[in-house]
Amino acid sequence: MTPHMSRKTRIAGISLAAAALVAAGITAGTAGASTVQAPTADGSPLKLSASHRAELLRDASATKAQTAKELGLGSQEKLVVKDVIKDADGTTHTRYDRTYAGLPVLGGDMVVHTAKGGAIKSTTKSTKKSVKVASLTAKIAPAAAAQSAQGTVAKSLSAKKADAQAPKKVVWAASGTPVLAYDTVVKGVKKDGTPSRMHVITDADSGKKIFQYDDIRTGKGESEFSGSVDLGTSKEGSGFTLTDADRGGHKTLNLGNSESGEGKAFTDEDDKWGTGKPDDPQTAAVDAHYGAAETWDYYKKVQGRNGIKGDGKGATSRVHYGKNYVNAFWDDDCFCMSYGDGEGDKAPLTALDVAAHEMSHGVTAATANLTYSGESGGLNEGTSDIFGTSVEFYAKNDKDPGDYLIGEKININGDGKPLRYMDKPSRDGQSKDFWDSSTGGLDPHYSSGVANHFFYLLSEGSGPKEIGGVKYDSPTKDDKKVEGIGRDKAEKIWFKALTEYMTSNTDYKAAREATVKAATDLYKAGSPEVKGVEAAWDGVAVK
Structure with a gap:
């Protein structure tokens, strides 16, 4: 076999269509200065090899x-x-x-x-409680915990199937006093075809459910038109594959409408991929591969992180997942992103911002590992929206100008409106503009509104304005004006807070503390940037 050769290939004349993820978000906006301003303190992360x-x-x-x-x-x-x-x-x-x-x-x-x-x-x-339990002997049998967990998942997900794995004994310290518990993973498939790997935490003494969360992160995305793009490919045998040796060996594979397996390699003899039309299976692969490359480059060049886990190793993109699957998701077990082909298998969900959103779930899992439930779930999802937006700005693709709208091109609701709005999240009818005590009870895609709104206010400030031809009007809870510090600085602060000061249990109040610490490290105590962080959180009622 001919040795692998990394290549950068320009795909000429492609209008890359994609359509929508039913549970993620992404898109960017153009705010201002494109020049990244260096931090004024010494707390900026080094770019580690x-x-x-x-x-x-x-x-x-x-x-x-x-x-x-x-x-x-x-x-x-x-x-x-x-x-x-x-x-x-x-x-x-x-x-x-x-x-x-x-x-x-x-x-x-x-x-x-x-x-x-x-x-x-x-x-x-993550917890300030002392970690200790009175006994390591469970009163509830593992089989009973598994049966209870399976029933819980079947009911809560209305899953097509649910299969409980053998429970593992753990110490649960994420809420209340630490207790001996069982962690039962229930594998299932939701009605829309999305796989589920639900963790059900059961008290090992009483048998009562304590908590549940899903390992699979899904998302709502958008139709993407990226035009002609460069791809990293490798020479294999007499042809080429979508293997990017310059980015940790990231691969894009074809599931062929299956819901399982690794997928097969795409191959091409002349190294010219796709037609820009969704009926060509390569087009979705081009879009996903391009999105993964831009996301890799953003994290490395802007945030100094070498790959999702920081270890220089690429992930995998799997396209053509399932039949009529209108979604995409990140799975940390396979370290991969999977993309459906949309309604009628005619609208692949493989947009630039979708890739960035899903890969950012991987970054979160490798760092703070924010639990995908409650307020930490909203912060998890908001982080993917924030960095999906950031990557889209970074890419500077003139076929898709940046904005602070989420999924504005997919028209998934049939009314031409975006899925979510970062300047005023409540415009989607479900997301939160401001924090209150009910925020943690929402689906993470809607509790994320508080994080998205904070990021917009921190970047751009409050009130009416027009950015890149898009009109915004961002409110504040106390009606006080917030002055933005610029998106470049906001991105740096959020990333440092995520990777250095957030933990699995971080809620919105703790996120405020984390971002204030991050801004202080980067720009010094009492700086305009620190004051901007505090004002933006005040604006979304997180004190």
Whole structure:
């Protein structure tokens, strides 16, 4: 076989059509200055190579027992290193999961912030409770927990099928006093064809359900027209495949309308892909491959992250998922994005912002791992909207000018209106403009409105204005005017907060604290940027 050769191929004359994701969001807006302004403090993350990051991870693993001792953890608690980020001033942010007597502690994750000399500066914990349980012996049998979990999922999802896996004993510390529990994964398929991998947490003593959340992140997207685009391809045998060696070996594969399996490689003899029309199976692949490349480049060049996990390894895009599947989703188990072909299999859901949105779910899973339920679920989904928007701005594709509308091209509701609006989320009829005590009870795609609105206010400010030919009018809860600090700075602040100061349990109040800390690291205490963060949160009623 001929060795792989990375290639950049221009696909001439393509109008890449895609259509809509029924549960994600994306699109960008053009706000202003395209020049990225450098932070004025030394808290900006360094761009770590894969080898440098691996070295930092090894160092953290070698000293994790000492770190646990310095943090005052109990004798049965151990730390598991998950991620590490190093700032220009030498501060290191090491993210840990935790075990108790060998059992995973759900909600026990933390980030330890260490000064250049090695001293611990502070710790961001998912729970402030002491992690301990009275007994490691469950009163409820695993089979009973599995049966209860399967019934819960079948009822709550109206799933076409639900299959409970063997429950795993864990310590649940994400809410209330830590308890011994079972984590039962129930695999199923929703009515629309979306796979589900629901975690049901059951109290191991009482048998009562404590919590549930889904591992599969779905999304609402948009029809995309990206024109002629460059692709990273590789020479294989007598032809070429959609394998991008310059971006961690990212592959785009063809599921051929199946709902399972890895998919088959697309091949092409002349390295010219697609026609721009959805009836050519390659067109969806071109769109997805292009979106993945732009997303990779954004995270590396703007945020200094080398791949979704920071390890330089590419993910996988799977196109032509299922039949008449009007959705797309990220699955951390396969480290892949899957895209349906839309109504009648005639409108592939493979847009640039959709790819960025889904890949950003992967970044969130590899860092803060925000639980996809309650307020943390809204922050998870909002993060994907924010970075989907950011990537679209970054790409500067003149066929799809940026804006702060989500899914404005798919017309999924049949009225020509966007799916969501970042300047005033309530315009979609379901999302929240402002935080209140009911926010956590909403679907994450609607509780995300508070995060999206915050990001818009931080970037652009409040009140009526026109940006890139689109009119906006963003309100504030207290009717006070908010001055934006610019989208470039807002992106930097959100990314640093996500990767260094958010944990699995972060709610909106904690997100405010995280972004204030991030802005302080980047731009100094009392700076206009820090004041802008505080004013934007005030504007969406998060105090």
